[in-house]
Amino acid sequence: MQFYSTNKQSPSVSFKEATIKGQAPDKGLYFPEYIPQLDAGFIKNIEQYSNEEIAYRVIAPYVGEEMTEETLRRIVGETVSFPIPLVPVTEAISSLELFHGPTLAFKDIGARFMSRCLREAIGGGIGQATSSGQTNTAITVLVATSGDTGGAVANGFYGVEGVEVVILYPSGKVSPVQEKQLTTLGGNIRALEVEGTFDDCQAMVKQAFMDQELTAKRFLTSANSINVARWLPQQFYYFFAYKQWKEKEQPPVFSVPSGNFGNICAGILAMQSGLPVNHFIAACNVNDIVSDYLLTAELKPKPAVPTLSNAMDVGNPSNFVRILEIFGNRFPDLKSRLSAYTITDAETEATIKRIREETGYLADPHGAVGCLALERYLQTHQGQKGIFLETAHPVKFPESVERITGQPIPLPEAVRAIMHREKTSTLIGPDYEALKSYLLD
Numbered sequence: 393m394q395f396y397s398t399n400k401q402s403p404s405v406s407f408k409e410a411t412i413k414g415q416a417p418d419k420g421l422y423f424p425e426y427i428p429q430l431d432a433g434f435i436k437n438i439e440q441y442s443n444e445e446i447a448y449r450v451i452a453p454y455v456g457e458e459m460t461e462e463t464l465r466r467i468v469g470e471t472v473s474f475p476i477p478l479v480p481v482t483e484a485i486s487s488l489e490l491f492h493g494p495t496l497a498f499k500d501i502g503a504r505f506m507s508r509c510l511r512e513a514i515g516g517g518i519g520q521a522t523s524s525g526q527t528n529t530a531i532t533v534l535v536a537t538s539g540d541t542g543g544a545v546a547n548g549f550y551g552v553e554g555v556e557v558v559i560l561y562p563s564g565k566v567s568p569v570q571e572k573q574l575t576t577l578g579g580n581i582r583a584l585e586v587e588g589t590f591d592d593c594q595a596m597v598k599q600a601f602m603d604q605e606l607t608a609k610r611f612l613t614s615a616n617s618i619n620v621a622r623w624l625p626q627q628f629y630y631f632f633a634y635k636q637w638k639e640k641e642q643p644p645v646f647s648v649p650s651g652n653f654g655n656i657c658a659g660i661l662a663m664q665s666g667l668p669v670n671h672f673i674a675a676c677n678v679n680d681i682v683s684d685y686l687l688t689a690e691l692k693p694k695p696a697v698p699t700l701s702n703a704m705d706v707g708n709p710s711n712f713v714r715i716l717e718i719f720g721n722r723f724p725d726l727k728s729r730l731s732a733y734t735i736t737d738a739e740t741e742a743t744i745k746r747i748r749e750e751t752g753y754l755a756d757p758h759g760a761v762g763c764l765a766l767e768r769y770l771q772t773h774q775g776q777k778g779i780f781l782e783t784a785h786p787v788k789f790p791e792s793v794e795r796i797t798g799q800p801i802p803l804p805e806a807v808r809a810i811m812h813r814e815k816t817s818t819l820i821g822p823d824y825e826a827l828k829s830y831l832l833d
């Protein structure tokens with residue numbers, strides 16, 4: 393499979409090269425040259441297949457020629473090695489719990505898959521893999537995080553040979569669990585604690601990628617959802633959800649808490665490959681330029697506004713171009729498969745509280761946005777049923793969730809151990825030169 397750039401100004405590349413590069417040189421996103429079609433018998437009998445087998449069949453058409461079956465099966469097995477249960481919340485609504493991975497976030501899936509693919513891709517050294525004349529054999533993954541991405545990336549890449557990870561996070565602005573996840577691994581993971589905001593961190597990282605003096609000395613790549621190796625494996629759990637869906641003759645509506653739109657875009661890709669889906673809902677907080685787009689057919693980026701569901705505070709969703717690509721830029725087709733809802737912080741709070749009281753289910757702020765958006769859709773589509781993606785464990789957002797429910801959230805096993813570990817980070821000011829000298833040191 394070859395991947396072309398959505399800007400169509402850069403040459404097509406293989407899966408491995410797309411994994412190393414992240415973004416295309418013309419600043420477009422890599423997109424598969426065709427969408428594979430899964431066998432109808434496989435979908436019909438999906439309950440008979442293990443999660444490993446499902447994931448392998450979904451991803452193999454994208455990667456197949458470039459890795460041995462054995463390697464790809466091993467990577468897939470390591471990626472989906474934790475439960476992803478579909479939990480009933482009400483008669484019509486279920487929660488797909490994506491938070492049972494090592495950092496309690498759905499990003500664990502993409503990060504684990506990508507890290508292992510990157511290790512395979514640089515197996516022969518970067519110079520050979522990219523033919524760009526690079527001579528160093530190590531690659532540095534540079535990421536800015538507002539909380540969730542950093543932990544998943546740190547964990548996914550921990551101990552991966554030939555890869556060093558540098559994570560920038562805003563000092564004092566991530567939750568205690570998130571900070572421990574970023575700063576206690578050691579090894580090939582370095583945490584830079586920036587005395588500034590997330591926007592400062594992101595601006596510093598962007599500048600590093602554009603600094604030719606730096607990139608000549610250090611091979612940098614990013615680990616965000618632009619990367620095909622992080623984006624594509626997110627299809628897996630839509631199939632796992634359908635496997636657990638009881639009423640196969642009436643496919644589910646999927647409501648996806650969305651920020652950069654990588655997750656929902658993977659779901660739409662899964663549908664185009666043959667997964668039965670009734671409809672998609674982009675569940676957004678007040679950063680809702682996609683809702684506006686569906687009304688006006690015009691995408692107008694806005695500055696991001698901080699909310700309770702902060703992993704979705706994105707004013708210019710980078711993966712939206714891929715959704716347009718899937719539908720061949722045909723607005724009516726897109727609109728018939730996708731709706732969007734805007735949920736305020738007050739509504740998010742009220743939903744967490746109401747769902748907890750009425751059903752006993754505890755949603756995190758992101759899942760709550762997904763749940764309320766789904767309820768709104770079902771109100772006008774009687775008889776349908778749906779799934780919201782619960783993208784993070786509520787314990788990652790303790791200030792808001794504990795305040796809203798008035799109850800402490802017990803720490804899950806996966807994080808209890810790290811809360812006692814010592815934090816190791818390097819404090820730097822919010823200026824690019826500080827980052828540059830750190831990276832060149």
Ligand SMILES: *Cc1c(COP(=O)(O)O)cnc(C)c1O
Nearest residue numbers: 540651652653654655703783784
């Ligand atoms: C990253 C994240 C999202 C948004 O996912 P996108 O793929 O960027 O749309 C939603 N919820 C949580 C908890 C996240 O960490």
